[in-house]
Amino acid sequence: MLAKTFFNRHPGTWKMLIVAMCMALLGCLQAQEPQGHVSIILLGATGDLAKKYLWQGLFQLYLDEAGKGHSFSFHGAALTAPKQGQELMAKALESLSCPKDMAPSHCAERKDQFLQLSQYRQLKTTEDYQALSKDIEGQIQHRGLREAGRIFYFSVPPFAYADIARNINSSCRPGPGAWLRVVLEKPFGHDYLSAQQLATELRSFFQEEEMYRVDHYLGKQAVAQILPFRDQNRKVLDSLWNRHHVERVEIVVKERVDAAGRTSFYEEYGVIRDILQNHLTEILTLVAMELPHNVSNVEAVLQHKLQVFQALRGLQKGSAVVGQYQTYSEQVRRELQKPDSFHSLTPTFAGILVHIDNLRWEGVPFILMSGKALDERVGYVRILFKNRAYCIQSEKHWVTAQSQCLPRQIVFHIGHGDLGSPAMLVSRNLFRPSLPPESWMEMEDQPELRLFGRPLSDYYAYSPVRERDAYSILLSHIFHCRKDSFITTENLLASWVFWTPVLDSLAREVPRLYPGGAENGHLLDFEFSGGQLSFSQQQLEQLLPGPGSAPVPSDFQVLRAKYRDSPLISAWPEELISKLADDIEATAVRAVRRFGKFHLALSGGSSPVALFQQLAMGHYGFPWAHTHLWLVDERCVPLSDPESNFQGLQAHLLQHIRVPYYNIHPMPVHLHQRLCAEEDQGTQIYASEISALVTNSSFDLVLLGMGTDGHTASLFPQSPAGLDGEQPVVLTKSPSRPHLRMSLSLPLINRAKKVAVLVMGRVKREITLLVSRVGHEPKKWPISGVLPSSGQLVWYMDYEAFLG
Numbered sequence: 001m002l003a004k005t006f007f008n009r010h011p012g013t014w015k016m017l018i019v020a021m022c023m024a025l026l027g028c029l030q031a032q033e034p035q036g037h038v039s040i041i042l043l044g045a046t047g048d049l050a051k052k053y054l055w056q057g058l059f060q061l062y063l064d065e066a067g068k069g070h071s072f073s074f075h076g077a078a079l080t081a082p083k084q085g086q087e088l089m090a091k092a093l094e095s096l097s098c099p100k101d102m103a104p105s106h107c108a109e110r111k112d113q114f115l116q117l118s119q120y121r122q123l124k125t126t127e128d129y130q131a132l133s134k135d136i137e138g139q140i141q142h143r144g145l146r147e148a149g150r151i152f153y154f155s156v157p158p159f160a161y162a163d164i165a166r167n168i169n170s171s172c173r174p175g176p177g178a179w180l181r182v183v184l185e186k187p188f189g190h191d192y193l194s195a196q197q198l199a200t201e202l203r204s205f206f207q208e209e210e211m212y213r214v215d216h217y218l219g220k221q222a223v224a225q226i227l228p229f230r231d232q233n234r235k236v237l238d239s240l241w242n243r244h245h246v247e248r249v250e251i252v253v254k255e256r257v258d259a260a261g262r263t264s265f266y267e268e269y270g271v272i273r274d275i276l277q278n279h280l281t282e283i284l285t286l287v288a289m290e291l292p293h294n295v296s297n298v299e300a301v302l303q304h305k306l307q308v309f310q311a312l313r314g315l316q317k318g319s320a321v322v323g324q325y326q327t328y329s330e331q332v333r334r335e336l337q338k339p340d341s342f343h344s345l346t347p348t349f350a351g352i353l354v355h356i357d358n359l360r361w362e363g364v365p366f367i368l369m370s371g372k373a374l375d376e377r378v379g380y381v382r383i384l385f386k387n388r389a390y391c392i393q394s395e396k397h398w399v400t401a402q403s404q405c406l407p408r409q410i411v412f413h414i415g416h417g418d419l420g421s422p423a424m425l426v427s428r429n430l431f432r433p434s435l436p437p438e439s440w441m442e443m444e445d446q447p448e449l450r451l452f453g454r455p456l457s458d459y460y461a462y463s464p465v466r467e468r469d470a471y472s473i474l475l476s477h478i479f480h481c482r483k484d485s486f487i488t489t490e491n492l493l494a495s496w497v498f499w500t501p502v503l504d505s506l507a508r509e510v511p512r513l514y515p516g517g518a519e520n521g522h523l524l525d526f527e528f529s530g531g532q533l534s535f536s537q538q539q540l541e542q543l544l545p546g547p548g549s550a551p552v553p554s555d556f557q558v559l560r561a562k563y564r565d566s567p568l569i570s571a572w573p574e575e576l577i578s579k580l581a582d583d584i585e586a587t588a589v590r591a592v593r594r595f596g597k598f599h600l601a602l603s604g605g606s607s608p609v610a611l612f613q614q615l616a617m618g619h620y621g622f623p624w625a626h627t628h629l630w631l632v633d634e635r636c637v638p639l640s641d642p643e644s645n646f647q648g649l650q651a652h653l654l655q656h657i658r659v660p661y662y663n664i665h666p667m668p669v670h671l672h673q674r675l676c677a678e679e680d681q682g683t684q685i686y687a688s689e690i691s692a693l694v695t696n697s698s699f700d701l702v703l704l705g706m707g708t709d710g711h712t713a714s715l716f717p718q719s720p721a722g723l724d725g726e727q728p729v730v731l732t733k734s735p736s737r738p739h740l741r742m743s744l745s746l747p748l749i750n751r752a753k754k755v756a757v758l759v760m761g762r763v764k765r766e767i768t769l770l771v772s773r774v775g776h777e778p779k780k781w782p783i784s785g786v787l788p789s790s791g792q793l794v795w796y797m798d799y800e801a802f803l804g
Helices: 002-009 011-032 048-065 082-093 104-117 126-142 158-171 192-203 226-232 263-288 298-311 328-335 470-479 489-506 573-595 609-618 645-652 682-693 762-771 799-803
Strands: 036-043 070-078 118-122 147-154 179-185 211-214 246-254 320-325 349-354 366-371 378-385 409-416 423-427 440-442 459-464 512-514 526-529 532-535 559-563 566-571 598-602 627-631 633-635 701-705 729-733 740-744 754-759 792-798
Touching: 036 048, 036 126, 048 070, 048 082, 048 104, 048 470, 070 082, 070 104, 070 126, 082 118, 104 118, 118 126, 126 147, 126 158, 147 158, 158 179, 158 192, 192 489, 226 263, 246 263, 263 298, 263 328, 263 349, 263 366, 263 378, 263 489, 298 489, 320 328, 320 489, 320 532, 349 532, 566 573, 566 799, 573 598, 573 609, 573 701, 573 754, 573 792, 609 645, 627 645, 633 645, 682 729, 682 740, 762 799, 792 799
Parallel strands: 036 070, 036 147, 070 118, 147 179, 179 211, 246 366, 320 512, 566 792, 598 627, 598 701, 701 754, 754 792
Antiparallel strands: 246 378, 320 349, 349 366, 378 409, 409 423, 423 459, 440 459, 526 532, 559 566, 633 740, 729 740
16 A cells, blocks of 8 residues: 555656666576577596596586586597496596586486586597597587587697697587687797797687686686785785885695606606796796786786796806706616616706796796695795884783784685685785685684694684585586686797796706705705895705716806916806806996096896896895996987897896996987988997096907807997997898997907906807807907907807806
């Protein structure tokens, strides 16, 4: 009666309510309307990954999505003959389980439905794929359905990708209006070139939006929570999540098990390729990336992750420590039938120090660590904050868990360890985090449990309301077309660009041997200083010495000799760079003491990169405020171009030191929107600048390199410009792109008070030997013309360049 009176007085409200009810009813009808049929084809359906995780993940997807509008069919596929394959698949499906809160009768019913929808088929030939496609189409037509799409999950080795992709593309794509999603498992290549080759092959068959590269760590609940956590606590973290407050970040995966039974895989990949290049690097990007305004915007998330890769400082050999458990080589000899004399150099343990060169993270160490045969199984991401508090009273008077003198940290606990499950931990003296209550709940205290040196009660601790397997989460994301949990081609290749150089440099490194488990003691502890990592303890003896073991750097001292009648210093690369950096600093200090300034001319290329990093991170007494930096040569490209020598100097040195901007002198190769145009007189401008600022145009120190053809600076045998004459700065032509260069001339270089020539790498051995025998022939070998008229020439060569 009251309702009738109300609506009589407010007829408009009645009409609005009717419209709302009609819209709601229409929405319900649309929700129940069939949205199409989805066929999921699991390739490698009888393999270990499928048996352990993928069939269970597909069953969970069915439990989550059945009755919501889509119909499903599941096709297990392999090379195995039909009868045997069906038996193997049936065995794998026996272990399917339902969530704990599902009634047994309902579970049995859903499991029976799933088994009826699952069938095995052999996929070996093009005809097999054609037959599969016809069967799917026939089934859809028979049931009067519309095809929504097909998912192909590649649970097979990467060498099989190309043939399978070709067959899918030619014979098993869905028809118009239906989507295709192709799921790929790692490894995605062995290095940059192999990853690029694999990516090119796949791109010839599939569009980028069709490919889902799986990194199952991105499906782990604690890892998947990193971005939402940062977003939900954005107001608090905006002021904390940076170099001013973060002391360091640790990203760790430890395993108790060894590589027994998997040594064929491990010999090819090792721990860095297996864990660090993918899992830990992806986690690093989630921690370090700038938060987009909307973290649900997939494209924005992927672009911000890519920006992290672009800011990563290049890794050097000194950025890593590697180890190998004692029985590994023996396992390899046994499993791979290697001779008794074989000793593997494959690391089973690695610690890597990563730096990110941007305003947010400059100077903050990111420690990535993983290994087999360690003392525990655990994975976590730990952000340790700086603590500037000083508490007057002794610790016994501190307020439990709230004192500002206690450690402050945020931990994304991935799993296992003493907690035994995923968790989120935030120190109580930091802030109370905001987490979605429908998916995360506060943990009960466990008084006996200590984590990272503190009792559990020191943290706001949360665990998932319902634990879910990583593959279940990722399969759901694939089904719902959420690409932010997967690796794009661009990000994949960016990761390999970052990791390939250090992998190459470690290829011949002898790893530290360790016994395994609790017996490791402190043998694998490491420490960092500047950009370098080193083991905390010296290893007094090899645990498993073998005949023909490769020499290690400590077997050699810095060698002093003569080369072309000038002083030669030779050592392993790390010692050589350290010695050269020390010598440059000593020269700088002397020059500033005598003249008030130091003029240093630097070459570009890859050889000086390690030197720049050493000067930036390990020489805090260097008189940068009184140093003028000049370039020996420059490519004729914009200074912001990655090919630019100045850009390399900026990335690896300038942004880490404090040099007055007016003391930095890039070569003027880009004037009037033109590159190295003679009419712009860039060479004359640079020569005038040198003449005006450098007394007698005599640099205090010039750093040169030597090319495999004997060129130095950008003075080439094929381009006689700059080898003689009065012009101090010249334009030259290089045989390699970019061809046009600007360079100091040989006469100007020879006016320097000191010239250091840095030569590194086995590839330089041949030219080193040749130049040692020739006289003064700069037109054939420009480097032979370097001889300061009244200064000193010193050669710095690593052992590989000098001894081969």
